[in-house]
Amino acid sequence: MNILTLFVVIPVLMLIGLWLCKNDNQVRGVMVTGAAALLGLSIYLVFAFLELRETMPADQYPMLFTYSTPWFNSLNIEYAIGVDGISVVMILLTAIIIFTGTFASWQMEPMKKEYFLWFVLLSIGVFGFFISVDLFTMFMFYEVALIPMYLLIGVWGTGPKEYAAMKLTLMLMGGSALLIIGILGIYYFSGATTMNINEIAAMANIPVEVQKIFFPFLFIGFGILGALFPFHTWSPDGHASAPTAVSMLHAGVLMKLGGYGCFRIAMYLLPGALDAWAPVFLVLTTISVVYGALSACVQTDLKYINAYSSVSHCGMVLFALLMMTQTAITGAVLQMLSHGLMTALFFAVIGMIYHRAGTRDVRYLGGLMKVVPFLSVGYVVAGLANLGLPGFSGFVAEMTIFVGSFQNEDLFHRVCTIIACTSIVITAVYILRVVGKILYQKIPNQEFYKLHDATWDERVAVIGLIACVAGLGMFPLWADEIINEAVAPVISHIGHFTAVAGL
Numbered sequence: 001m002n003i004l005t006l007f008v009v010i011p012v013l014m015l016i017g018l019w020l021c022k023n024d025n026q027v028r029g030v031m032v033t034g035a036a037a038l039l040g041l042s043i044y045l046v047f048a049f050l051e052l053r054e055t056m057p058a059d060q061y062p063m064l065f066t067y068s069t070p071w072f073n074s075l076n077i078e079y080a081i082g083v084d085g086i087s088v089v090m091i092l093l094t095a096i097i098i099f100t101g102t103f104a105s106w107q108m109e110p111m112k113k114e115y116f117l118w119f120v121l122l123s124i125g126v127f128g129f130f131i132s133v134d135l136f137t138m139f140m141f142y143e144v145a146l147i148p149m150y151l152l153i154g155v156w157g158t159g160p161k162e163y164a165a166m167k168l169t170l171m172l173m174g175g176s177a178l179l180i181i182g183i184l185g186i187y188y189f190s191g192a193t194t195m196n197i198n199e200i201a202a203m204a205n206i207p208v209e210v211q212k213i214f215f216p217f218l219f220i221g222f223g224i225l226g227a228l229f230p231f232h233t234w235s236p237d238g239h240a241s242a243p244t245a246v247s248m249l250h251a252g253v254l255m256k257l258g259g260y261g262c263f264r265i266a267m268y269l270l271p272g273a274l275d276a277w278a279p280v281f282l283v284l285t286t287i288s289v290v291y292g293a294l295s296a297c298v299q300t301d302l303k304y305i306n307a308y309s310s311v312s313h314c315g316m317v318l319f320a321l322l323m324m325t326q327t328a329i330t331g332a333v334l335q336m337l338s339h340g341l342m343t344a345l346f347f348a349v350i351g352m353i354y355h356r357a358g359t360r361d362v363r364y365l366g367g368l369m370k371v372v373p374f375l376s377v378g379y380v381v382a383g384l385a386n387l388g389l390p391g392f393s394g395f396v397a398e399m400t401i402f403v404g405s406f407q408n409e410d411l412f413h414r415v416c417t418i419i420a421c422t423s424i425v426i427t428a429v430y431i432l433r434v435v436g437k438i439l440y441q442k443i444p445n446q447e448f449y450k451l452h453d454a455t456w457d458e459r460v461a462v463i464g465l466i467a468c469v470a471g472l473g474m475f476p477l478w479a480d481e482i483i484n485e486a487v488a489p490v491i492s493h494i495g496h497f498t499a500v501a502g503l
Contacts, residue, residue, distance in 0.1 A: 001068040001309065002065060003041070003044075003045060003065055004045075004049070004065050004081045004082070004131040004353045005065065005067070005081065005084060005133060005472055006041055006125055007038065007041065007042075007091065007127040007128075007423050008127055008128050008131075009360075010034055010037055010038055010041070010090055011034065011120050011121075011123050011124045011127065012029070012124065012299075013034070014034035014120045015117060015120050015121065015124075017030040017034070018030050018031075018116055018117050018120065019117070021113055024112050024113075027112050027113050027116055028106065028362075028373065030116075030243070031102045031116055031120075031383070032102060032103075034120070035095075035098050035102045036099065038095045038098060038099070038127075038326060039095040039096065039098075041092050041095070042092045042094075042095035042096075043092070043095075044088075045065075045083070045088060045091060045092070046088055046482075047086070048065075049064060049083065049088050050267050050478075050482065052064050052065075053085075053485070063082030063083060063084055063133060063198060064082065064083060064084070065081075065082060066080070066082035066133070067079075067080070067081050067082070068080040068082065068134075070195070071136075071137070071378045075136070076135070076192075076193050076194050076195055077134065077136045077137070077195055078134050078194070078195070078196065079134065079137055080132065080133045080134035080137060080195075080196050081131045081132055081133060081137075082131070082133045082198075083130075084130060084486040084487030085482035085483050085484075085485055085487075086260070086263075086264075086333050086483060086486045086487070087130050087131065088482065089333065089337050089413065089479055089482065089483060090130045090253075090256060090260060090336070090337075091127065091130050091131070091412070093252070093253060093256070093336075093337050093340045093341070094126050094127060094130065094253045096341070096344075096464070096465075096468055097248055097249050097252040097340065097344050098123050098249065098251050098462045099155035099464065100248070100344065100348065100460070100461040100465050101119070101244075101245035101248045101249055101344070101348075101461070102116075102245070103457045103458065103460045103461040103464075104244050104245045104248060104348045104351065104352075104457075104458065104461040105119070105243070105244065105245040105277075106441050106455075106457035106458070107355075107455075107457075108156070108243065108245075111156075114155075115152070115155075115156055115243075118148040118151050118152050119148070119152065119245065119246070119249070120226055121144065121147075121148045122143070122144075122145055122148040122152070122249060122254075122284065123249070124144060124145075125141045125142065125143070125144030125145025125146070125147075125148075126141075126145050126249075126253050126254065126257070127141075127142040128140075128141030128144065128145075129142050129145060129257055130260070132250070133196055133197050133198060133200065134194075134195045134196055134197070135187065135195040135196075135197060135265070136182050136183070136195050136464075137195075138197075138261075138265075139176075139179060139180065139183055141304075142176070142179070142257060142261075142494050143176060145254060145257065146169075146172050146173070146176070146254075146375070149165070149168060149169065149172075149238070149246070149250065149254075150165045150166070150168070150169045151165075152242065152243065152246045153165040153168065153238060153241050153242045153243075153246065154166075156243045156246070157241040157242050157243060157246075157413060158241055158243075159240060159241045160237070160241060161241040163237070163241075164237040164238050164240065164241035164242075165238075165241070167233075167234050167237055167238070168234045168235075168237070168238040170234075171224055171231065171233070171234035172225060172234070174224070175220070175221040175222070175223075175224035175225060175231075176221065177221075177222035177416075178217045178218070178220055178224075179217070179218060179221035179222065179261075181214070181215045181217045182215075182217035182218035182221060182265075182266070183195075183218075183265075185210070185213070185214035185217070185473055186200065186206065186214060186218075186265075186269055186270070187200075189206050189207065189210045189214075189471075190203055190204070190205060193207060197264065197265065197268070197269065200269055201268055201269055201307070201404075202438065206269070206270065206272070207272075208272035208273070211270040211271075211272040211273040211278070212272070212276050213272045214270060214273075214277075215266055215270045215273035215274075215277050218260055218261070218262070218265055218266035218270065219266045219277065219281060220385070221261075222257070222259075222260075222261035222262045222265070222266065223257045223258055223262060223281070223318060224258070224302060224316055225254070225255060225258035225261075225316060226255055226256075226257075226258025226259050226262065226286065226314050226315075226317060227255060227258070227292070227310065227311045227467045228258075228281075228284060228285065228288060228315070228318060229285070229287045229288040229311075229315065230284075231289060232292070232311050232315075233459055234253070234289065235310065235311055236248065236295075236304055236307035236308055236311070237305055238285050238307075238308065239303055239304075239306065239307035240301060240303040240304050240307055243351070244347060244348060244350075244351025244352070245348075245351075247303070247347035247351070248343075248344040248347045248348055249344075251306075251307070251310045251339075251340075251344070251347060252339075252340040252341070252343055252344035253340055254337045255310065255314050256317075256339075256340060258314070258317075258318075259314065259317040259318060259321065259332060259336055260336070262318060262321055262393055263321050263329070263332070263490070267321065267490075267494065268490055268494070271494040272443060274324065274494065278322045278324065279412065281318070281322055281455075282319065282322045282323075282412075282413075282416055283416070285315050285316075285318040285319035285322060285418050286300075286315075286319060286416045286420050287315075288311060288312065288314075288315025288316075288318070288319070289312050289315040289316050289319055289419075289420045289423045290310070290312070290389055290419060290420065290422060290423055290426070291315075291425035292309065292310070292311030292312030292313075292315055292423075293308075293309070293311075293312040293423040293427050293430070294343070294426060295308040295311070296308035296309045296312065296426075296427075296430045297426060297429055297430045297433075299430075300361050300362050300363055301360050301361060301362075302350045302354070302360040302361075302362065302365075302434070302438075303347070303350055303354075303360055305430060305434060306343060306346045306347060306350060309343070309386060309416045309427065309430075310339070310345075312423055312427070313339045313343070313386075314339065315451060316332075316335055316398070316420065316423070317332045317335050317336055317339070318332075319332075319401070319405075319416075319420055320332035320335065320401040320404065320405060321406075323401075323404060323405040323408060323417075324408075324491070324494070325404045325405070325407045325408065325491075326404070326484065326487055326488060326491050327400060327403055327404030327407060328400075328401055328403075328404025328405045328407070329487045329490075329491065330400060330404065330480060330483050330484045330487050331397055331398075331399075331400030331401035331402075331403075331404050332401060333483045333486075333487070334393075334396060334397040334400055334401075334476070334479060334483060335397035335478065337393070337397070337472065337479060338393035338394050338396065338397040338472060339394075339397070341385075341392060341465060341468045341469045341472065342382055342385040342386055342392070342394060342465075342469050343382075344385075344465055345378065345381065345382040345385075345462065345465040345469060346379070346382040346383075346386070346465065348378075348458075348461050348462060348465065349375050349378040349379045349382060349462060350379075350452060351395075352375050352458050352462075353365075353368065353375055353379070353438075356372065356451045356452070357448065357451065362434055362437050362438055362469060364444060364445070365437070365438040365444070366437065366438060366440075366441040366443050367439070367441060367442055367443030367444075367446045367447075367448065367488055368438055368448070369438050369439040369440055369441070370443065371443070371448055371449060371451045371453075372451055372452075372453045372454070372461070373453065374453045374454045374459065375453060375458075375462070378454075378462040378465075378466060379435065379438075379439065380435055380439070381466050381469065381470075382469070383406040383431040383432075383434070383471070384431075385469045386427060386431055387424070387427045387428045387431045387432075388424055390429070390473075391470065391473050391474060392470060392472075392473035393468075393469050393470075393473045393476070394473070395473060396472065396473055396476040396480075398424065400480070402417060402420070402421055405417040405420070477495070
């Protein structure tokens, strides 16, 4: 069996195991076993990928571990899978979030079994999306990843959870409708007899005028999931109402499907539309970066603060992709990886604080460093990573993005870059304000003295994420190299098409 297929098979086996479970301990056992297996397999995939990559010629960088078998011959749909460096790091990120999210949900009540069933189904969609190279198969897994969100938020969420779940579902389903239009447009106008992304890209025969028509369908469709302004409004409400582990997976991984799809499908398959549409979307993404950071400054709910911060940081991913330099796009993928880790840490700690204090409102929190020092340190680390402190993953990603963006010598791109850079200062403002308020000021409620610090299962989740955030920040070169080598041929393909087309 192909190693990539195991990323779908293992979660399916987890679903069967969960369905057969009779009590909470069995549910936990299945989840830990399955999540550990996925994490171990993803780490093995990284090393196997690097080893196999060493045997390839320097001027070639194909998809590795490829496999294809027909599904629907009449429609030329195949189960086609393969990975490059970008896919590999996204799979590793997903496995890390699922593993830590399992421990963050250790005490989940009620209906623990049903909760984890939907949680695992969501993970199947995410893994399947990242390993697919067939347009239809990728879209199918994309839908599988979205559907469980409604129930996970609507049933196990907090606050106005039904409203948040319905808003999220309607917005993302609207994006899916745009995607299917774009995918069908690519398939029929390419004249291809396959939906394989790489084969369609190699043909490069979609008329430029047609590309300009379908590009916004795909970029907006994926951009909605990536919190593209003004289609971002579902994100803060969804994050605020979701259970802890769902927020971790949602912001840490699911939103990355948006940036990944924009790059892998919209930009790679429709390069002729970039000159026409990139400036428009670059303005929108610049607004996303700054607007998200400014909105976080005026929030009082910890989850809303982090949710708007995610709008800003995910906007930075799309912003960097549209800069169209190899360094900037490498930074975009690093930002997806970095943001996935640090926002998962943020949501994990916020959920644990809320579980103890009964509130997420910064106006009613204070002095937590005295009563829950472990969780407080976890929050500080997440905050410092978020504002881009050297030594953490956020610094590596943001510096790569801004250096790559400034490589564009024209005034428009540089002005957008300078405006986006202001988000660094704004981020520092709201992070340091909240850290000072909830951790170091006077304890406002005597009941807080009774709070207990993190339990062993919560410590596993927090320590694991801190290690990843710090590890990527101090040892980024392995990720930078593997991503950069995957970005290069895509940039080359886009440049070759535009040169041939005279754009």
